[in-house]
Amino acid sequence: MNNSIRVDLQLIADMVKPDTRALDVGCGDGALLAYLTNFKRVDARGMELSQAGVNACVASGLSVIQGDADADLRAYPDDAFDYVILGQTLQATREPREVLRQMLRVGKRAIVSFPNFAHWQVRLRMVFGGRMPQTTSLPYKWYDTPNIHLCSIDDFRALCRDMGVRIERAIVLNSKSRPIRMPPPLANLFGEQAVFMLRRD
Amino acid sequence: MLQDLTDAEKMALAQCRHAVLGDGQPLRLDCGVDLGPYRVAYQTYGTLNADKSNAILVCHPLSCDQFVAERHPVTGKEGWWESLVGPGKVLDPARYFIICVNVLGHCMGTTGPLAREPATGQPWNLRFPVVTIGDMVRAQAALLDHLGIPDLFCIIGGSMGGMQVLEWAATYPKRVFSAVPIACAAHHSAQNIAFHEVGRQAIMADPEWKGGDYRLHQTVPARGLAVARMTAHITYLSEQALQRKFGRALQDRNALGFGFDADFQVESYLRHQGSTFVDRFDANSYLYITRAMDYFDLAGAHGGVLANAFRGSATRFCLMSFTSDWLFPTRESREIVHALNAAAANVSFVEVASDKGHDAFLLDEPEMFRTLSGFLKGAAAVRGLKEVP
Numbered sequence: 001m002n003n004s005i006r007v008d009l010q011l012i013a014d015m016v017k018p019d020t021r022a023l024d025v026g027c028g029d030g031a032l033l034a035y036l037t038n039f040k041r042v043d044a045r046g047m048e049l050s051q052a053g054v055n056a057c058v059a060s061g062l063s064v065i066q067g068d069a070d071a072d073l074r075a076y077p078d079d080a081f082d083y084v085i086l087g088q089t090l091q092a093t094r095e096p097r098e099v100l101r102q103m104l105r106v107g108k109r110a111i112v113s114f115p116n117f118a119h120w121q122v123r124l125r126m127v128f129g130g131r132m133p134q135t136t137s138l139p140y141k142w143y144d145t146p147n148i149h150l151c152s153i154d155d156f157r158a159l160c161r162d163m164g165v166r167i168e169r170a171i172v173l174n175s176k177s178r179p180i181r182m183p184p185p186l187a188n189l190f191g192e193q194a195v196f197m198l199r200r201d
Numbered sequence: 202m203l204q205d206l207t208d209a210e211k212m213a214l215a216q217c218r219h220a221v222l223g224d225g226q227p228l229r230l231d232c233g234v235d236l237g238p239y240r241v242a243y244q245t246y247g248t249l250n251a252d253k254s255n256a257i258l259v260c261h262p263l264s265c266d267q268f269v270a271e272r273h274p275v276t277g278k279e280g281w282w283e284s285l286v287g288p289g290k291v292l293d294p295a296r297y298f299i300i301c302v303n304v305l306g307h308c309m310g311t312t313g314p315l316a317r318e319p320a321t322g323q324p325w326n327l328r329f330p331v332v333t334i335g336d337m338v339r340a341q342a343a344l345l346d347h348l349g350i351p352d353l354f355c356i357i358g359g360s361m362g363g364m365q366v367l368e369w370a371a372t373y374p375k376r377v378f379s380a381v382p383i384a385c386a387a388h389h390s391a392q393n394i395a396f397h398e399v400g401r402q403a404i405m406a407d408p409e410w411k412g413g414d415y416r417l418h419q420t421v422p423a424r425g426l427a428v429a430r431m432t433a434h435i436t437y438l439s440e441q442a443l444q445r446k447f448g449r450a451l452q453d454r455n456a457l458g459f460g461f462d463a464d465f466q467v468e469s470y471l472r473h474q475g476s477t478f479v480d481r482f483d484a485n486s487y488l489y490i491t492r493a494m495d496y497f498d499l500a501g502a503h504g505g506v507l508a509n510a511f512r513g514s515a516t517r518f519c520l521m522s523f524t525s526d527w528l529f530p531t532r533e534s535r536e537i538v539h540a541l542n543a544a545a546a547n548v549s550f551v552e553v554a555s556d557k558g559h560d561a562f563l564l565d566e567p568e569m570f571r572t573l574s575g576f577l578k579g580a581a582a583v584r585g586l587k588e589v590p
Contacts, residue, residue, distance in 0.1 A: 043547075051552060058519065058549045059571045061579025065538050065550035075539035 003039060005031045007177040008113050011195050012085055015111055015169065016042060020082035023047065023107065025069045026089035030057035037062070045081075047072060070094045073102035081107040088193075090114045092146040097159065104165060104200050113195040118152030118188045121175070136175065137192050153188045160198060169197040205317060205324070209481060212274040213309040217244040217267055222343050228305075231496075234330035238319065241344045242310025243267050243302040246286060247294030249350065255586060256350050257292060258341065259301040260358030260365035263490050264433075264482065265563075266309040267301040270294075275309075275481045284565050291574045296588070297354070302344055304337040304365070306490055308483035311340075314413070315483055326485055327413030334361070334497045338368045342376070352376040354584060355577065359383040359562035360529065361490070364497050367537070370518070371499060371510040379517040379580040381573060384526055384562040386533035387507050387540070388498040393528060396436050397491040400429030404484045413485050426484040427475030434474045439525035439558030443467060500540075507540035517583070518548040519576040521562070521569055528559040549576060 005013065009032045016022055018040040027033050027046030030053075036042035046064035048054045057064035065072075069086065070093050084107030086099070091114050093099045103110040115137040116122075125133040132142040140147065151159070153172065160167055172191035174180050180190060187194075206214065219242040222228070227237025244267040249256060259269055259282065270286035272279060286292040292299055303311040306329070314329035345353070356377055358366045363385025370380045389397075404410055407425030411418050435443075447467040451457070454464065463469040503509035518541055522534035531552050541548040553568045555561040562569065581588075 045547065051554065055551050055553075055568060055572060058551050059575030061575050061582065063517070063547050063549045063579075065542070065548060066552055067535075067538075067550075072539070072542070075542040077543055077545055080542075080545045 003035070005035050008173065008193060008195060009035070009087065011171055011173075011179075012087060012111050012113065013040070015195075015197050016040060016083055016085075018042065021045075021080070022083040022085060023076070023081045024085045024087070025073070025103070026087060027057065027062075027064060028053050028087075030060060030062045030064060032085070032087065033057065033062045033064070034060070068093075069099045069102075073099065073106055076106040078105055079108060083107050083109050083111055085111045087111075087113045088115065091150045092148065094148070096149045096151075097163070100159070100163065100165070100198075104198065108199065109168070110198045111195065112156075112198065113193060114151065114156065115147075115193050116153045116172075116188065116191045117150040118154065119175075119192045120189050121192075123189075135192070153191055153194045154184065156194070156196065157184070160196075164201050165198045166201045167196055168199055169195075171195045207308070207315060207483070209275045209308065209483075210310050210315065213266070213268075213303075214242060216271075216274040217242055217303075217310065219243065219310055220344055220347050222340070222347060228336065228340060228343065230330050230336045231333040232330050236305075236312070236330065236336075239305070239312040239340070240310065240316070241302060241305075241312070241340055243300060243344060244269065244271075245301075246270055246299040247297050249298040253350055253352075254354060254584060255297050256345075256353050257297045257299045258345075258353050258356045258369075259286065259292070259299060260341075260356065260362035260369075261301055261304065262358070262360035262362045262563075263494065264430075264478070266307065267303045268309075269299070269301045273481075276477070281563060284563075285570065285573070291570050291577065292357075296586075300345075300348075300350075302341045304361075304490070304493075305340045306332040306337070306486060306493060308486040313483070314485035314489055315416075324414075324416060326416070327488075329485070329489065331492055331496075332489060333493050334364045334368050335372065335502075337493065338365055338372060341365070341369075342373060345376070352378060354586065355379045355381065355580065357381040357383070357573075358385075360385055360559065361494050363529075364494065367499055367510075368497075370514065370516050371503070374511075374514045374516055377516045378584055379519070379576070381519045381521070381576065382534075382537070383521045383569070384523055384529050384534075384559055386529050387500055387510075387537050389495050390533070393436075394495045396432060396528075397495055399432050401488050401491060403428035403432070404487060407484075410484060413488075415484070421479065422484045423476070423479045426479050426482065426487060427472075429484075429487060430478040430482075431471040431475040434471060436528045437558060437560040439527065439556055441525060441556045442558050442560075445556075446470075507536065508543035511541055511544040511546050514544060514546050516546065517576075517580050518546060519572065520548065520550045521572060522550075522552050523555045523557070523559070523561040523566075524552060525556045526559040526561065 223237030
């Protein structure tokens with residue numbers, strides 16, 4: 001059993017209480033699912049768009065279906081899970097606001113991580129380079145990126161306010177994936193990605 | 202009851218087990234008829250463990266039977282799922298007790314239209330009550346009661362076998378720890394019913410069929426049954442697979458024959474499929490089994506909401522479909538997945554990339570084997586089933 005996972009996944013895993021039910025939307029190769037199952041006895045399910053990812057997950061004994069956040073969350077009943085997790089995928093959905101709404105309908109809590117489009121490196125490249133930014137957390141060219149709804153940390157906070165969603169926790173990571181503690185305007189400048197835990201108000 | 206068997210049934214029963222059930226308590230069929238006594242022919246591989254926790258029920262599709270992993274007593278061909286079941290395979294008899302039951306209405310030893318009606322002593326033929334997937338499953342459950350098997354570690358089946366898996370999970374959720382419906386649907390589509398109807402009409406249009414009483418007249422509606430099989434066989438293959446296998450290649454000739462012999466290899470292939478099917482399948486059985494599939498509508502049986510079939514189920518599900526299967530396309534599996542999600546059931550779903558059409562589930566598909574093996578590993582760990590030493 002592998003007990004070391006990516007830093008942002010570890011942060012998410014730490015937010016999940018043991019012996020709960022969780023749905024990981026966009027679960028990739030199932031690293032987080034396996035961790036939650038093996039180390040926190042979570043009844044963890046997954047949803048993944050790529051067939052290769054799904055097949056790898058199921059072949060290793062995880063409960064995963066092929067599906068995507070925009071279309072397939074609707075099939076779940078209210079409060080089916082304690083947590084619905086969306087790691088680094090919100091910016092690639094067609095309707096992020098609706099996806100968030102569905103997550104908070106299906107789950108008692110939602111955990112969302114996303115890259116911060118207001119990170120200073122992004123700002124520099126846009127302002128002085130005059131080009132679409134390419135960074136470690138945003139590695140794509142403008143024409144092949146799956147990220148169609150990028151946002152900043154402050155944008156995300158505004159959306160939560162707008163939707164009447166309570167932010168229970170917010171962790172901002174710098175470009176070395178280390179948590180930083182700063183007031184929101186600075187976090188929005190120095191954070192490369194963020195992890196939010198939300199609940200319905 | 203064991204009299205009057207066809208040669209095929211005699212050979213089948215000599216190579217498998219059977220039980221006579223429903224003597225005291227007949228099987229109440231969906232059509233309202235009480236059937237009993239009735240015979241159930243089945244085959245087993247491996248041994249039931251002490252705590253009876255390692256039983257796996259394999260459900261066979263329309264044109265296969267209980268001889269999953271051994272040479273077939275009638276055709277002499279290898280078992281239809283030998284790629285999956287056997288020593289060292291995903292379903293290893295060293296670890297699991299594997300059971301496959303010839304379904305009700307079939308013709309390899311289980312009671313069907315070939316049998317005699319107990320009340321009159323006359324052959325049932327077309328007077329045999331129409332059976333459903335639900336009836337087949339209840340007969341299997343009665344057999345498990347008879348064998349003293351309280352529940353199943355897993356139930357697996359493709360196509361019509363997959364329908365039985367879904368029916369099992371819906372009817373006996375507490376007896377099914379895990380379920381693997383492959384290349385199937387929760388109901389038969391209009392197109393599927395249409396193809397079956399062509400097959401049935403071909404059988405009934407054969408003058409040798411004689412209103413279903415062909416055994417009394419000592420005839421065989423071989424041509425009708427062969428055409429039914431030919432039609433069905435096309436639906437089991439993808440356009441791509443047919444093209445790759447045959448294209449427009451000619452059969453044993455260098456030029457078109459300007460006649461109606463089998464000029465093309467694909468014609469010759471289908472004719473062969475049709476004529477060999479007649480040796481191992483009974484025409485009336487074909488009518489009954491295709492009807493059972495047509496009648497299958499799991500949502501319909503649960504107030505029109507498929508999710509209702511699975512409410513509160515603790516069964517672990519793993520569904521698989523194949524990209525080129527147009528008989529039971531992926532979207533029909535996905536419908537089941539959505540219903541299972543809506544019922545908050547534990548479900549995995551894999552669409553396997555294959556250009557072999559519906560038949561892919563019977564073929565060597567490593568992705569399917571890997572998925573099933575991983576799923577069973579996970580399920581066994583939760584169930585506390587020990588690995589094979």
